[in-house]
Amino acid sequence: MTPTTTAAIDSRGLTKHYGSTVALDRVEFEVPTGQVFGVIGPNGAGKTTMMRLMLDIIHPTAGEVSVLGQDPRHSGPKLRKRIGFLPGELHLGGRGSGRDLLRHYARISGGVPPVRIEQLADRLGVDLSRPVRKLSKGNKQKVGLIQAFMHEPELLVLDEPTSGLDPLVQQEFLTMVREAKAAGQTVFLSSHVLSEVQQAADQVAILREGRIATVATVKQLRESAVRHVRVVVADEDAGALAATLSASPGISAIGQSQLGPAEGESEFTATIDAHVDDFVKALAQHTIIDLAIEEPELEESVMRYYEASDAPAATTDEEDAR
Numbered sequence: 001m002t003p004t005t006t007a008a009i010d011s012r013g014l015t016k017h018y019g020s021t022v023a024l025d026r027v028e029f030e031v032p033t034g035q036v037f038g039v040i041g042p043n044g045a046g047k048t049t050m051m052r053l054m055l056d057i058i059h060p061t062a063g064e065v066s067v068l069g070q071d072p073r074h075s076g077p078k079l080r081k082r083i084g085f086l087p088g089e090l091h092l093g094g095r096g097s098g099r100d101l102l103r104h105y106a107r108i109s110g111g112v113p114p115v116r117i118e119q120l121a122d123r124l125g126v127d128l129s130r131p132v133r134k135l136s137k138g139n140k141q142k143v144g145l146i147q148a149f150m151h152e153p154e155l156l157v158l159d160e161p162t163s164g165l166d167p168l169v170q171q172e173f174l175t176m177v178r179e180a181k182a183a184g185q186t187v188f189l190s191s192h193v194l195s196e197v198q199q200a201a202d203q204v205a206i207l208r209e210g211r212i213a214t215v216a217t218v219k220q221l222r223e224s225a226v227r228h229v230r231v232v233v234a235d236e237d238a239g240a241l242a243a244t245l246s247a248s249p250g251i252s253a254i255g256q257s258q259l260g261p262a263e264g265e266s267e268f269t270a271t272i273d274a275h276v277d278d279f280v281k282a283l284a285q286h287t288i289i290d291l292a293i294e295e296p297e298l299e300e301s302v303m304r305y306y307e308a309s310d311a312p313a314a315t316t317d318e319e320d321a322r
Contacts (some may be wrong), residue, residue: 014065038201084148088159
């Protein structure tokens with residue numbers, strides 16, 4: 001691989017209009033070389049448009065993007081050979097076998113050892129001797145993954161890569177992504193499956209209605225996520241605890257129930273978006289019988305960005321219905 005000191009991807013004010021519809025609106029982000037960068041967004045958020053602009057499949061209305069230190073609009077096939085691309089809408093046809101198709105792609109990519117193709121096929125569990133047109137959606141997706149990974153490109157651009165794959169193959173794909181990162185490759189991964197990005201990405205961009213709501217590490221998103229808690233105290237302490245919870249910032253959705261006269265205990269449930277340390281200190285003045293704090297769900301943190309407005313996501317008649 002050719003070493004580079006620049007960011008693998010650098011977007012500045014990237015904008016794309018389809019008539020009066022704004023698919024991307026002044027998008028700015030930077031992907032460091034050797035990292036896995038995930039983009040999360042609902043259908044219509046502009047994820048596919050972003051990738052197609054990066055690959056010069058379509059042209060921006062305004063702004064610019066640098067890919068592997070080059071302008072994709074003027075770099076041609078030489079740059080594309082350094083990239084492995086899996087489109088979100090994968091169309092594989094023809095009467096040839098999966099092996100024939102991959103050998104064709106290998107020649108375009110500058111040559112790939114046949115053993116490399118076979119190794120990837122074994123890992124993903126796809127029979128390359130079968131005609132491509134007779135493969136199921138999941139097996140076509142596996143062929144698409146092989147063609148993206150097989151020449152060990154500097155940059156992998158993967159649009160909804162696990163679509164149609166069963167859970168075991170999804171885990172194998174995530175292993176392949178980790179191996180690519182360990183080898184110094186950069187991965188740009190788009191998905192609406194949050195758990196997929198959570199397991200793989202160093203940084204996550206949340207894309208909403210053509211704009212980036214935030215870019216953060218998975219750790220930062222997790223720390224900002226709400227947590228569901230359960231607290232049990234003796235009945236005689238219930239009133240005092242209720243007052244503490246109500247007066248504490250960052251605590252909401254407080255529920256209270258009595259576990260039963262025989263137990264003499266009251267249970268409180270709540271959500272907290274304050275730091276856990278603040279919550280625990282608020283409880284310290286009470287005698288706690290039981291306490292459970294659930295692992296924060298990253299999805300809840302992300303959904304808050306999606307729900308910031310009731311306006312529907314922008315879509316176009318072309319690729320942004322995803």
